[in-house]
Amino acid sequence: MNPLLEPSPLDHELPDFAAVRVSDLVPTFRTALQEHDAEIAAITGLSEPPTWENTMDALEASGQMLQRVLAIVFNYAGTDATDEITAVEETVAPELSAHNSRILLDRELYARVKAMPAQPEGSENAALLDHWLRAFRRGGADLDDAGREELAAIDTRLAELSTRFSRNLMESTVRNAVAVTDEAKLEGLDESRREQLRADAEAEGRQGWLIRLGLPAVQPVLEELADPDLRREIAAASRARGSAGAADNSGVVLETVRLRARRAELLGYAHHAEFVAEGETAGTVDAVEELLDTVTPAAVDNALGEHKRALDLAHVNGVEAETLGEADLPYWSARLREEDLAVDTSGLRKYFPLTRVLRDGVFYAAERLYGIRVTPRDDLAGYHPDVRVWEVSEGPDRGGESLGLLLTDLYARPTKRGGAWMSSFVDQNRLLGQTPVVVNVLNIARPAEGEEALLSLDEVTTLFHEFGHGLHGLLSDVRYPSLSGTNVPRDFVEFPSQINENWALEPEVLSHYARHVETGEPLPPDLVSAVKAEARWGQGVALTEFIAACRVDLAWHRLSSRRAAEVTDVAAFERAALEDAGLTVPGVGPRYSSTFFSHIFAGGYSADYWSYLWAEVLDADGFDGFVDTGAAAGEVTQHPDPDDVRFAGERFRRMILSRGATIDYDDAFWMFRGRQRSVAPWLSRRGLSGSGPVSG
Incomplete structure (x- = not known):
């Protein structure tokens, strides 16, 4: 039996993963395409005039089998x-793109949607109508026949290129893993970390130790390894991904950029970046450029200062180099951090055991804020033995109603792409009576057998971040699937997740989960201060790496089709873009080079990587709304207890998390915060308060 042909009978329509056969995926996908085509034809073939029910509701209810398969x-x-x-994905991606193009270029369907009368302002119906009219327009429905044909061909080819980029990146990431046969080279790593690397080597049938590569250019292990030659080997292997041999992504990057530029011009935009910005809350590329221009000088100045201090420390320790390169700056910066903060990073990890961080930190914070409960469902199985299933329910004060399911997939695997993300198997919607099933994916190094995974501060923050996305999906309360949960602009989708990061270091939450893995003792007060200081330490380098990636992204996607056709050297283009932006700090490159910049060439963030920064501005300002409760939103003049964050959590849930894409995002922020957004709190958080104001 094929479990994808009908809705799953399991709780919340959790897929019956044990019954899914990979060999069934492509045939089922093609069956689902035919079913969806028939559903669309049934809408356009109606002899009755278009009504909301026979057109909009029917359109939203269509394609259920397709969604299950995808x-x-x-x-x-x-x-x-x-x-x-990967072969399945390479087959599905272009056929899906062609299918989606057919829908958005369907004249009869477009005519029925355009015939809908205006809906009440601020209503969910108005948001849905705007969503579909915008999708049709941006999908080429207003083009002539030649333009529609060209656009459909471009979309299909872009889908093929995205899949090829991912495959090349996966192959080169696995191939570029660094093997170590001399244990002396691992000086700086504790025994637990060495055991992890030994287990990784054994899993690949190798002797010694294997250092696998994470997604960003700078590998965290560079902070710990004392051997400079090994550090340089790792740094070179990381930066070289997707740039050589059969897995070279250079040609994929160039063709993708050219096609995106041409697509934007077909639709009436100057370039792809303009096309993307129109759909974001930022609104224009100029607004994004203004933010980047404002913060870049201060970020670079701070990065240069941090580089100089790390170099001075290296000189004291006998290093004679005039500058520190990308392999050495992380190591000496980490030593400098240890001096400044007097904290042993490896020792600090012992206060962050994964199980406690998840249950007593991430879930506990959500329970305090939103009154929900997260409980294990060990009777339900995930798609891999590493995956755990949890049920998310209302608290007793709301009757304990089950809201949905959360799947957690936290350990790295050779076949798992790097990074961390949230996605969903089922989107909440009242139209079909569906409740959400979401998944949080991380890449935490698997601990040695019988041991607990111990997290870095960055990994703790990432766990909170991804569950923030999860909450956005789980607490959604809308009628239509297209408007559900995280189906919002990129620069707003990161807002709730970055808000959720803040709770990792809030005193009550931190004291609840940060306990020593062996003794159970809480994090000592001096380490609490050090943890908070570490979260703010080294912001110049971190922000410069991020801004550099934003600049590379925008440089590619501000090209016209004519100019894009002239670019032939990916690395040279990157260097020129960084020089033009004033981002030339020794040892500090973009967080991702183009050939492994999965976010923009395979992950949906093209011309949009800046959205993380924009959301961080919203987060820094918006988080103050959890302190300035009530009065900030103009709802009450007085709040009885400023520490009662449950009140603010309920407001955030009602105004932001539950609303999906049914809201005006500026209005929603204003309602929660009580005023328009300001960049000042973010500048202060980043230590850039002297950088000056940024409008809107």
Whole structure:
């Protein structure tokens, strides 16, 4: 039996993963395409005039089998990218793109949607109508026949290129893993970390130790390894991904950029960046450029200062180099951090055991804020033995109603792509009576057998961040699937997740989960201060790396089709873009080079990587709304207890998390915060308060 042909009978329509056969995915996908085509034809073939029910409701209810299949295909492509799964994705992606183009270029369907009368301002119906009219326009529905044909061909080719980029990146990431046969080279790593690397080598049938590569350019292990030659080997292997041999992504990057530029021009935009910005809350590329221009000088100045201090420390320790390169700056910066903060990073990890961080930190904070409960569902199985299933329910004060399911997939695997993300198997919607099933994916190093995974501060923050996305999906309360949960602009989708990061270091939450893995003792007060200081330490380098990636992204996607056709050297283009932006700090490159910049060439963030920064501005200002409760929103003049964050949590849930894409995002922020957004809190958080104001 094929479990994807009908809705799953399991709780909340959790897929029956044990019954899913990879060999069924492509045939089922094609059956689902035919079913969806028939559903669309039934709408356009009606003799009755278009009504909301026979057009909009029917359109939203269509494609359910297709969604079930795609949820499986794209989840597996990210979490278990075997050759078999990758072949499925390479088949599905272009056919899906062609299918979606047919829908958005369907004249009869477009005419029925355009015939809808205006809906009440601020209503969910108005948001849905605007969503579909914008999708049709941006999908080429207003083009002539030649333009529509060209656009459809471009979209299909872009889907093929995105899949090829991912495959090349996966292959080169696995191939570029660094093998170590001399244990002396691992000086600086504790025994637990060495055991992890030994287990990774054994899993690959190798002797010694294996250092696998994470997604960003700078590998965290560079902070710990004392051997400079090994550090340089790792740094070179990381930066070289996707740039050589059969897995070279250079040609993919160039063709993708050219096609995106041409697509934007077909639709009437100057370039792809303008096309993207129109759909974001930022509104224009100029607004984004203004933010980047404002913060870049201060970020670079701070990065240069941090580089000089790290170099001075290296000189004291006998290093004679005039500058520190990308392999050495992380190591000496880490030593400098230890001096400044008097904290042993490896020792600090012992206060962050994964199980406690998840249950007594991430889940506990959500329970305090939103009154929900997260409980294990060990009777339900995930798609991999590493995956755990949890049920999310209302608290007793709301009757304990089950809201949905959360799947957690936290450990790195050779076939899992790097990074961390949230996705969903089922989106909440009242139209079909569906409740959400979401998944949080991380890449934490698997601990040695019988041991607990101990997290870095960055990994703790990432766990909170991804569950923030999860809450956005789980607490959604809308009628239509297209408007559900995280189906919002990129620069707003990161807002709730970055808000959620703040709770990792809030005193009550931190004291609840940060306990020594062996003794159970709480994090000592001096380490609490050090943890908070560490979260703010080294902001110049971190922000410069991020801004550099934003600049590379925008440089590619502000090209016209004519100019894009003239670019032939990916690395040279990157260097020129960084020089033009004033981002030339020794040892500090972009967080991702183009050939492994998965966010923009395979992950939906093209011309949009800046959205993290924009959301961080919203977060820094918006988080103050959890302190300035009530009065900030103009709802009450007085709040009885400023520490009662449950009140603010309920407001955030009602105004932001539950609303999906049914809201005006500026209005929603204003309602929660009580005023328009300001960049000042973010500048202060980043230590850039002297950088000056940024409008809107």
